[in-house]
Amino acid sequence: MASSGATSKPIVVVGAGGLGQPIAALLADHGEAVVLLATKGSADRLRGAGAIELIGVVEKNVPVAAPPAPQRSVGLTDDPRSIKEAQGLIFTTKGHHLPQVAGALGHVETGWVLGLQNGIVKNEVLAGVFGWEKVLGAATIIASGRLPDGRVALSIPSTTYIGELSGGSSTRVEEIVGKLNEAGLPTLGADDIRSVEWSKACNAVGGFATTVLGRGFMFRSPDAARAFVGLAKEVAEIAAASGVQVGDFRGFSIKSYVSGTIDEGVAAMMEHRSRMPAMQLPPGVPPPMTSMQRDLENGRTMEVEEIFADLAERAQNLGVATPRLELVRDLMRGINSAQQQAAHA
Numbered sequence: 001m002a003s004s005g006a007t008s009k010p011i012v013v014v015g016a017g018g019l020g021q022p023i024a025a026l027l028a029d030h031g032e033a034v035v036l037l038a039t040k041g042s043a044d045r046l047r048g049a050g051a052i053e054l055i056g057v058v059e060k061n062v063p064v065a066a067p068p069a070p071q072r073s074v075g076l077t078d079d080p081r082s083i084k085e086a087q088g089l090i091f092t093t094k095g096h097h098l099p100q101v102a103g104a105l106g107h108v109e110t111g112w113v114l115g116l117q118n119g120i121v122k123n124e125v126l127a128g129v130f131g132w133e134k135v136l137g138a139a140t141i142i143a144s145g146r147l148p149d150g151r152v153a154l155s156i157p158s159t160t161y162i163g164e165l166s167g168g169s170s171t172r173v174e175e176i177v178g179k180l181n182e183a184g185l186p187t188l189g190a191d192d193i194r195s196v197e198w199s200k201a202c203n204a205v206g207g208f209a210t211t212v213l214g215r216g217f218m219f220r221s222p223d224a225a226r227a228f229v230g231l232a233k234e235v236a237e238i239a240a241a242s243g244v245q246v247g248d249f250r251g252f253s254i255k256s257y258v259s260g261t262i263d264e265g266v267a268a269m270m271e272h273r274s275r276m277p278a279m280q281l282p283p284g285v286p287p288p289m290t291s292m293q294r295d296l297e298n299g300r301t302m303e304v305e306e307i308f309a310d311l312a313e314r315a316q317n318l319g320v321a322t323p324r325l326e327l328v329r330d331l332m333r334g335i336n337s338a339q340q341q342a343a344h345a
Contacts, residue, residue, distance in 0.1 A: 010035040010067070010075060011179070012086040012108070014101055016042040018145040018291075019116060020092035021152045023185065025052040025062035028074045030183040035067050035075040035083060037101075043078035045150055056144075056154040056285040058184065080104040088112040088136075088176060091126070094295075095119060095306030102129045112172050114138040114162060118204040118291070119307040120197060120314070123165065136173065137165045137193030139200040141251040142185070143288040155288040159186050159250045163193030188250075195247045198239035202232040203252035204307060208292040209328045212302070212335070215293075222266055225273075227324075229265035233258045234322040238311055241318040299339055304332040 013024040016038035024036040038046065046052065051061045052074060067075025067082070077083070080101070089110050093101055095117040102113075106129045114136040115122035126135045140160040146152050162177055164170050173189050180187040190196045206228035214224050236246045236258045248255045253272060257265040295302045308329040315322040 015093035026183040040078045053151045085109040091115040095303040161190045163190035199246040199254040202235040206232040211293040225269040
């Protein structure tokens with residue numbers, strides 16, 4: 001049974017972008033007590049609109065109100081100090097914002113925390129604030145984005161994975177997985193969440209590099225697939241040196257792409273592409289793009305340090321050669337620098 005928004009500890013969703021808003025809205029619409037922590041600008045826009053509006057595969061208007069919000073409404077705040085306790089904290093901010101916002105919530109009494117950022121360093125950031133015992137591993141492939149008019153478009157069905165970093169399942173994992181599924185957010189409990197997270201890191205590095213530097217979708221040509229597979233193989237080698245084997249998961253079949261030669265990985269990727277059904281987007285929903293490509297097009301800082309640079313540093317410390325990854329890191333840093341200079345010109 002869904003909990004009462006007025007009496008129970010809330011699930012706190014941190015970040016009101018294209019990922020945080022649908023998670024908060026769908027949980028609240030199902031009857032869960034939810035608080036959405038937004039920046040002042042995002043909070044003011046949502047207060048003015050009076051609701052979170054979702055379009056695409058889900059069509060909903062979910063009211064926002066000051067917490068404690070009425071049932072089936074999202075409690076909205078821009079003040080982390082107003083949050084005292086929570087069932088759990090779901091961090092959806094960009095990786096470069098995570099240390100600051102996690103630190104601002106270090107006082108919250110909570111049963112668990114999880115980060116849906118790409119890359120591996122997120123868990124270490126959260127553990128530094130809340131302790132390893134509170135941190136759940138997590139990864140998501142929710143395809144959504146905030147439109148210029150403030151609505152959030154969900155373009156394709158997606159899966160979120162949650163698990164204990166030590167392996168196996170637990171009551172708290174089962175509870176949050178159940179709540180997300182009941183709210184309409186497909187979620188799986190993962191007995192080996194570290195494999196999921198590292199596999200998602202392989203997917204993120206290959207996908208972000210090919211969509212940002214190649215300005216196109218990663219499956220569009222064998223050449224883009226070759227770049228993807230070469231990068232994914234390097235990240236898989238870092239994972240193996242860290243004691244983790246990558247796998248095939250719904251939405252990112254990494255093991256199939258990296259187990260053999262690059263040519264075999266390209267063939268597997270292109271064969272996978274040939275079996276993908278044509279995408280049928282609802283009216284008014286733009287084609288999906290990677291989050292880093294969206295940041296590039298909107299002139300925002302990309303998560304280069306938290307993904308590419310962090311993985312390259314791990315590789316160096318482990319003695320793993322990653323020439324492709326280092327080249328992409330340097331190119332991405334150059335783009336980030338140019339974006340920042342243009343923003344301050």
